[in-house]
Structure formats: C-alpha cells, structure tokens
Amino acid sequence: xxxxxxxxxxxxxxxxxxxxxxxxxxxxxxxxxxxxxxxxxxxxxxxxxxxxxxxxxxxxxxxxxxxxxxxxxxxxxxxxxxxxxxxxxxxxxxxxxxxxxxxxxxxxxxxxxxxxxxxxxxxxxxxxxxxxxxxxxxxxxxxxxxxxxxxxxxxxxxxxxxxxxxxxxxxxxxxxxxxxxxxxx
Amino acid sequence: xxxxxxxxxxxxxxxxxxxxxxxxxxxxxxxxxxxxxxxxxxxxxxxxxxxxxxxxxxxxxxxxxxxxxxxxxxxxxxxxxxxxxxxxxxxxxxxxxxxxxxxxxxxxxxxxxxxxxxxxxxxxxxxxxxxxxxxxxxxxxxxxxxxxxxxxxxxxxxxxxxxxxxxxxxxxxxxxxxxxxxxxx
Numbered sequence: 001x002x003x004x005x006x007x008x009x010x011x012x013x014x015x016x017x018x019x020x021x022x023x024x025x026x027x028x029x030x031x032x033x034x035x036x037x038x039x040x041x042x043x044x045x046x047x048x049x050x051x052x053x054x055x056x057x058x059x060x061x062x063x064x065x066x067x068x069x070x071x072x073x074x075x076x077x078x079x080x081x082x083x084x085x086x087x088x089x090x091x092x093x094x095x096x097x098x099x100x101x102x103x104x105x106x107x108x109x110x111x112x113x114x115x116x117x118x119x120x121x122x123x124x125x126x127x128x129x130x131x132x133x134x135x136x137x138x139x140x141x142x143x144x145x146x147x148x149x150x151x152x153x154x155x156x157x158x159x160x161x162x163x164x165x166x167x168x169x170x171x172x173x174x175x176x177x178x179x180x181x182x183x184x185x
Numbered sequence: 186x187x188x189x190x191x192x193x194x195x196x197x198x199x200x201x202x203x204x205x206x207x208x209x210x211x212x213x214x215x216x217x218x219x220x221x222x223x224x225x226x227x228x229x230x231x232x233x234x235x236x237x238x239x240x241x242x243x244x245x246x247x248x249x250x251x252x253x254x255x256x257x258x259x260x261x262x263x264x265x266x267x268x269x270x271x272x273x274x275x276x277x278x279x280x281x282x283x284x285x286x287x288x289x290x291x292x293x294x295x296x297x298x299x300x301x302x303x304x305x306x307x308x309x310x311x312x313x314x315x316x317x318x319x320x321x322x323x324x325x326x327x328x329x330x331x332x333x334x335x336x337x338x339x340x341x342x343x344x345x346x347x348x349x350x351x352x353x354x355x356x357x358x359x360x361x362x363x364x365x366x367x368x369x370x
Contacts, residue, residue, distance in 0.1 A: 018207060029227065032228050036224065039210075039223075040220070040221040041214040042214065043214060043219070064223040065247075065248065
C-alpha cells in the first residue's frame, strides 16, 4: 500500500457512505495500518448531500479530517459539486456513471463506473452500492487483502445479508479489475 | 443546549460505540445543531479497546477530533484507563457500574450507572447497551428532543428491532432521570 490515503465519499444520506468509510478503515487496521474515519454534519445536510472520510496511513494518525483527498468517490452530481474542495490534480476521482467533472476541476484520473447500477441490477439491491464501492476502492488502492476486507464487511452488515453483501463486494472488485484490464496500455 | 459538547465513548470493539456517536451526531443535526463524528484506529485496537467521538456545536465545525471531552462514557476499565487523556475537571464522566476512576484523574462529576446490566436484564439484549447510552447522554446533556432522538436511532438499526431499541432508549433516559431525581439537592 502507498504510505497514505485520504479517501472521501460523497453522496446522499441514504447511500451508506459512512458505513463504507468505516469498513475501509477497519479493513486497513486488520491489515496492520492506522486509520481514522470521520464526518461532519450541518443543518444543511438534512435530506441533502453528505460526505464521509477515511484516512489510512502506515503511521499513527493525529488529525482525523481529510484535507486533500487522494481518492474521491461521488454518487450524485450535487454531492460531487459540493464536496470537491481541496482536490489536487493527483486525486483519483471515481464517479458513478453519468456524473460529470465540475468545471474548474482538473484531476488527472477520472474513472466512471456503473456502481449504483451494478448494485441494483447485478446484486439486486440498490442499498448495496456502498459495499460495491468498498470493493472498487480497495481494488484501486490496494489497502487490504480480500479476506480482511470481507471480515470488515461482515462485521457491519445485518445477519442474513452476508451472501448479498459478499456478492456486492465481488462485483465492486470486478468493476475495478475490468476497468484496469481495459485501460492497460 | 450548551453551546458546545465534546463527547467521547470508550469501550471494546463489539460495543457499538461508533454507532452511538453517529446517532448522537445525527440527532443533534435534526435539532438544528452542527456535529462531527470520528474515530481513529490503530493496529493495537484489534480486539482491544476502542473509542468514538462526537462534537456538537451551534456553529459549523472545522475540526472533527475531540480534544478536551466535556462528556466521557466508559464501558470497560481498560478503555477508561486508555482514553481518559485530555480530561478536564469539568468533564461529566459516566461509568458503567463497577468501573473506577483511574488514579490521578479528578473530575468533578462522576456518575456510575448500570448501563450494560440494564441492556442485558431489562431490555433483554446486551447489544443494546449503546442505545441505552444514547438515551442517558441525551438526558444529561439535553442535546435533542426525544422525537428527534428516536428518529436518529430508527435510521440506524436493523428492521424488526425497532421495539427493542426504543425500549433501550427509554431505559437509558430513565437511568439518567432516576439519577438526577436521587441527586437533586
């Protein structure tokens, strides 16, 4: 793993972005890294856009808030427009299919993936989009081994949904693998 | 509500301290406040102690990490000993029954409450101790109206457990109310 990742997920309240970032943090710790996870809320966030963040490092972390994301994933255009502050050119930007990079933002790597569509049509439940995302991010960033990742997911999902969530994770990993395969030069 | 609260929950991995702090943050926002929620993890946290924190303010929050808790709740002696740094004399310390204030720590207000016991024996499920705690904290700090608090709890619990969790919340509120009743001078 790279020595430090600053991951930000931006979506709407119902999309489970907090849980996704908690799972990434815990998978990182299971793999021997340090992690911090956080989110801020304001009255304006009610029913609107929200973000959640995870810092992962190979050193203890004092500060819990992401300042310059190295990976930004956005699920809605509104959340992307709102939470793309502090973005450096080197940030890996992963957008749900159909979203557009806001004007003035100029990241080197923008990857468009049908995350929500995959959750809905392939896994069969739109609410698993956050777990699909966990698989994607881990495949791109190489944070954790797959067994540790599965362990972290299983810790946080309701009993009886294990199969569905493991499929969601697999599909997320596959989305990223397919993308890498296609763009290998 | 007081203008600012810095709440820290310290326990073990399985005690749902993250969820409790997320619920408190969301209830605060439903009540028109600003909130931030965070936790840090290190390799040493595996299977051991963990903490999670919530900042609540009537102003936007830039920094997400608690520096000087105004309210600390501890579920295990180990977690209390480990996560009582930065404690000021004015911090409200709520301890699960049987825990002891570490030497050298001298808070003005230490409240011992049978939180885990109540979850296990009155609510009937030890895993609801975190929701009992949410009720307690809110009753002591006056963060949110009860309906907003219930709304935040219901958003985060598995379907089918609504009745049990509402009971846990009620029992938490009752624990705090009884304590206040008893200590009214």
